[in-house]
Amino acid sequence: MSITPADIAQVASLARLKIPEDALQDVTDRFGRILELVDELQQVDTTGVDPMSNPHDMQQRLRADEITETNARERLQSVAPAVDQGYFLVPRVID
Amino acid sequence: MKWEQVMGLEVHLQLATQTKIFSGAANRFGAEPNRQACAVDLGMPGMLPVVNELAVKYAVMFGLSIDAAIGKRSVFDRKNYFYPDSPKGYQISQFFEPIVGEGSFTIPMPDGSTFPIRITRAHLEEDAGKSVHDAFAGQTGIDLNRAGTPLLEIVTEPDFRTAEQAVAYLKALHSLVTTLGISDGNMAEGSMRCDINLSLRAEGSDELGTRTEIKNVNSFRFVERAIGVEAERQRDILEDGGRIVQETRLYDADNNETRSMRSKEVANDYRYFPEPDLLPIIIDETYIETLRATLPELPGPKRQRFVQHYALSDYDAALLASERTLAAYFEAVTASCGEAKLAANWILGDLSAALNREDIGINQCPVTPEALAGLILRIADNTLSSKLAKQVFEGLWRGQGSAEDIIEAQGLEQVSDSGVLEAMIDEVIANNPAQVVQYKAADEGKRKKLSGFFVGQIMKASKGQANPQLLSTLLIKKLDR
Numbered sequence: 276m277s278i279t280p281a282d283i284a285q286v287a288s289l290a291r292l293k294i295p296e297d298a299l300q301d302v303t304d305r306f307g308r309i310l311e312l313v314d315e316l317q318q319v320d321t322t323g324v325d326p327m328s329n330p331h332d333m334q335q336r337l338r339a340d341e342i343t344e345t346n347a348r349e350r351l352q353s354v355a356p357a358v359d360q361g362y363f364l365v366p367r368v369i370d
Numbered sequence: 371m372k373w374e375q376v377m378g379l380e381v382h383l384q385l386a387t388q389t390k391i392f393s394g395a396a397n398r399f400g401a402e403p404n405r406q407a408c409a410v411d412l413g414m415p416g417m418l419p420v421v422n423e424l425a426v427k428y429a430v431m432f433g434l435s436i437d438a439a440i441g442k443r444s445v446f447d448r449k450n451y452f453y454p455d456s457p458k459g460y461q462i463s464q465f466f467e468p469i470v471g472e473g474s475f476t477i478p479m480p481d482g483s484t485f486p487i488r489i490t491r492a493h494l495e496e497d498a499g500k501s502v503h504d505a506f507a508g509q510t511g512i513d514l515n516r517a518g519t520p521l522l523e524i525v526t527e528p529d530f531r532t533a534e535q536a537v538a539y540l541k542a543l544h545s546l547v548t549t550l551g552i553s554d555g556n557m558a559e560g561s562m563r564c565d566i567n568l569s570l571r572a573e574g575s576d577e578l579g580t581r582t583e584i585k586n587v588n589s590f591r592f593v594e595r596a597i598g599v600e601a602e603r604q605r606d607i608l609e610d611g612g613r614i615v616q617e618t619r620l621y622d623a624d625n626n627e628t629r630s631m632r633s634k635e636v637a638n639d640y641r642y643f644p645e646p647d648l649l650p651i652i653i654d655e656t657y658i659e660t661l662r663a664t665l666p667e668l669p670g671p672k673r674q675r676f677v678q679h680y681a682l683s684d685y686d687a688a689l690l691a692s693e694r695t696l697a698a699y700f701e702a703v704t705a706s707c708g709e710a711k712l713a714a715n716w717i718l719g720d721l722s723a724a725l726n727r728e729d730i731g732i733n734q735c736p737v738t739p740e741a742l743a744g745l746i747l748r749i750a751d752n753t754l755s756s757k758l759a760k761q762v763f764e765g766l767w768r769g770q771g772s773a774e775d776i777i778e779a780q781g782l783e784q785v786s787d788s789g790v791l792e793a794m795i796d797e798v799i800a801n802n803p804a805q806v807v808q809y810k811a812a813d814e815g816k817r818k819k820l821s822g823f824f825v826g827q828i829m830k831a832s833k834g835q836a837n838p839q840l841l842s843t844l845l846i847k848k849l850d851r
Contacts, residue, residue, distance in 0.1 A: 289639060291452050326466075329648075335650060337426060338420040338423060339423060340387050340423065342388055342389055342395070343389075344393060344394045344395040344410075347408060347409070351404070351408075351414075352404065360505075362404065362505075362512055363511070363512040364509045364511055365509065365512055367503070367510050368454060
């Protein structure tokens with residue numbers, strides 16, 4: 276499977292990563308080598324093997340529907356860069 | 371060319387749990403910003419989700435109520451996207467192995483018929499927070515109280531052809547989930563939000579056209595209008611020889627139009643993968659059967675029982691069965707007076723009108739089922755005409771005592787004494803000789819209309835209390851003599 280600098284740019288934008296123009300080819304090459312390793316793994320015959328969603332052979336423990344967390348706004352917002360009237364402020368996002 | 375609309379619906383249903391799906395923070399509408407958002411909801415480093423057992427139970431209850439296959443093993447996945455109201459950078463959802471598989475649902479239509487639709491799946495996921503775009507200069511405010519609210523996303527097959535069917539489905543779904551008690555179904559507060567996938571195809575074709583998705587429509591009326599304008603927009607494009615772009619659109623109720631949501635389109639690649647912070651949920655047969663045994667009577671079977679047992683019309687039965695408290699009220703009234711048809715008429719007529727007027731629900735109704743039954747008994751035994759009954763009903767609504775008390779206090783008893791009525795008729799005939807001559811000269815067909823004048827005069831003289839059937843019989847007898 277060959278990967279192009281355009282694919283890398285797309286993946287980077289989805290992950291909100293900034294890759295400088297002059298580093299793009301290098302990242303593409305290294306990314307490609309990782310995918311070669313994946314290709315090798317794909318050779319394994321997995322017929323009849325269920326996909327593994329978690330390495331632990333356990334099931335999820337469930338929590339009772341009881342309120343255990345009360346208001347912690349002041350404490351949690353003390354580390355936020357900007358807050359106003361109880362809201363977290365972020366750079367404007369428009370739909 | 372004639373076009374056919376094809377639609378599938380996705381409903382996001384907020385579950386009525388006390389706490390979030392993955393944290394112990396409160397799940398209540400209307401709190402001050404960020405006072406119900408804990409470190410898990412905020413996606414703080416090192417925080418781990420723990421699944422709420424009630425959310426799982428509600429999802430299974432829903433699955434059982436639509437005869438769906440329950441996922442004995444279901445798995446959470448990460449749906450990756452960046453938006454500030456989802457602080458982890460992903461939403462925990464179920465993509466590959468949902469908790470509820472294929473099911474089916476029968477929908478009652480307003481004309482009394484029913485039609486079946488197929489449910490593709492329903493899965494658990496977390497809601498996002500809310501963004502406030504216009505209150506802060508140049509910035510967006512984020513409230514994460516809603517982040518982590520348990521959602522059941524219910525997806526249908528593309529089985530809808532008309533807006534009317536889509537609305538009927540949403541109403542039936544609303545009725546089902548509120549009867550189950552798994553959601554408050556409050557659309558105005560966003561407890562039930564609908565995405566509409568809509569495409570057009572040439573009538574007779576069985577291939578699907580390119581669809582658009584209209585996001586987050588939050589009232590029955592808007593669903594109907596959004597479908598109307600989006601279908602029209604697609605028809606215009608197709609008839610001009612254009613192509614539909616597959617995209618997400620927003621319904622703007624103020625301008626009654628749909629608009630492209632470009633910002634969410636750029637990154638339409640969610641790169642789902644299994645959520646490593648959560649283990650699979652395993653549900654066994656005993657759990658499922660225990661839940662099945664405790665399900666309440668559902669609107670569908672209840673509707674059928676009302677038709678069979680109380681001889682109601684399909685329409686009345688569907689309306690009464692659609693709301694658990696309304697159905698219980700109807701059964702209490704009927705148990706107390708034995709007059710199912712009259713009870714249905716009064717509950718769906720005057721009582722519902724009064725509830726709407728005061729904007730309250732049946733559970734806040736000031737008239738108890740026993741009080742309404744008391745009124746209905748007096749109608750059934752001809753003590754009250756329908757006009758007087760309305761007057762008594764107003765008294766019941768205002769808390770003036772029982773139907774008996776009001777009839778006595780206001781002297782509302784219907785006059786069914788033929789001697790008294792005959793005296794009134796004689797008087798009116800004597801006082802209006804010209805109308806009598808006119809009546810006698812008229813042919814059979816016109817006489818009925820002319821007799822209305824006399825009925826009106828006598829009703830006026832009796833203050834509306836004359837028994838209308840008896841009056842009519844006696845009057846015609848005297849006039850025709």
